[in-house]
Amino acid sequence: MFNLWIALAANLVCITVLVYAVYFPRYQRRDLAIAYVCLNVGIMLVTMLLSGSGAGMGLGLGLFGVLSIIRLRSDTLTQGEIGYYFAALVLGLMNGLHPDPAWLSPVLSAALVAVLYLADHPRIAPRTRRQSITLDRAYANEVELRDALESLLGGPVTRIEVISLDVVRDMTVADVRYKTPTPAALAAKSSASIGSTESNPMAGTEPALSTADLEAVLFDASDATSAAAPLHAQSHS
Template sequence: MARLVTLAIDLFAVTLLVFGLYFRRHRRRDLIVAYLGVNVGVLAVASLLGSATVGAGLGLGLFGVLSIIRLRSTELDQHEVAYYFSALALGIMGPLGAASSIWYTTGLTALVLVVMYLGDHPRLFRGYRRQFVVLDSAVVDHVALVAELERLLGARVHSANVERIDLVNDTTVVEVRYSHPAKAPAGTHAEVTARIGAGR
């Protein structure tokens, strides 16, 4: 009975994680099947093979192996990695939780959901952005580069890491982390590539 309860808790939690949090905020359809498949797959394998004596080792082993396979298959943004590990953790906690307190397992499941809800909330650091900017001039002076980026972006630059300076084609590729004033409209957290003409 306890096992069925923990399985039901996991299925409810991953549904809430995927449809209530991730898809509602990020709208990436292809990762829905990935998150659900990872969760239910780990849940099924751990339910069949897990036991009180080998459960912890099994859980860690599945966590590590599946993480390597999944993370090497495609490039994920950091928030998508967080959702992936959350779905994986929920799938492991279900079978392992059947051997311990149901309330403890429920509390840990709720903790994962609450952390993801708050950590990925659109209002959290809503003014901060990250972009790759390509300037059509080779800027070698860091102070001048930051000043030019602030002028073009109309924002405060917190970090400007030069990826490439091409003196032949007269271009600079730089990763910029910046923030707009609090009154600026909120944007996405996705990494984008922009081409900005310096001095134009």
Template sequence: MSPYLLYAIDAVAVAVLTFALYFPRHRRRDLVVAFLGMNIGVLAVASVLAQSSVGAGLGLGLFGVLSIIRLRSNELSQHEVAYYFASLALGLLGGLGASVGWLSVAGMALILLVMALADSPRLFAAHRTTRVVVDRAISDHGALVAHLEHLLGGLVHSASVERLDLANDTTVVEVRYRTDVAPAHLPPDPVDVPRHADLAVTR
């Protein structure tokens, strides 16, 4: 397969990944630049390495180091990490895949299909992860879970306490819960506090 045709296919694939899958679902503009820049940069360097005696192994090792530095420089959510490496993989397939032809194109198509399905808003739509600040220090785990179920109106799967502040009488907890399933027999709220909390960083 012509390398130039493969470059064009990579450009179409990264455009689909960025503008058809990621941005409509997550609306983070700065990562659009990161995904496009990473893909084109990997494509360019991988294309040069494919024609040189340096070898693709060294190129892959260098990009592994660069990707670790990039991921440490700014906090990314897990789905953003997946898109980041999908963009990188598309660039590698486009730059190094001329010798295998359509197998490289099939790999690009598989990446796009997996990302489209795995990040679908309909997949596990009722499952949420939320950081909750409760205005009472609650040390009893059972009472905390019951209070969170009253507060969130769903079934709590996991409640991990991040900070128990006895001085300021607050509890910071990360909660994983389902909104489409209510507890079967919800008892009265065991915590005698106003039913409000600050909800933030829902993902």
């Protein structure tokens, strides 16, 4: 009985830290935070009941496996969110079994939370990104495709997987791994654009009319005035 209470306390503390101190500040999804807590507590309670009854543990774990697959297929989750999902499931199963000695479940639960905290830390590869991009041109040449993607994304492209190349509709769909530009590069680019604007203060404004254009405008205006003069005279007569 002592092992049960220790495991229950360890599970509640670890799932609270995992969801509300690690997951939610990084992903900001309240619906999944609630789902993780409900899944964890529900699995732990049912595992405790099955471990103390005559029902087979294999049957109970199989049912929860089916329910987990249904839950994962009902919404779009990122791979990181799936990792948190299975961590919540493992915490519930491990503490629901409350094995001997009593310190084993709390130690393993804390180790799981610590590993997930470190593995998903924002400082690990902070500039690495992944996107599925659709381009309005069919790029059969990988060098041209890489140049176009780097110009679009503003950073170095590390890997390209062409998903679809449609030469009829002139379209390319690619799965791209890239790195965002560093703050120093962004600052240099911003200062360069500001310097070019200061060196050419007329940039972005409409050019002045040339002498030939001005003469043409005056000539058209004089023609319009001479054409309107007879009409004005007829109206007075």
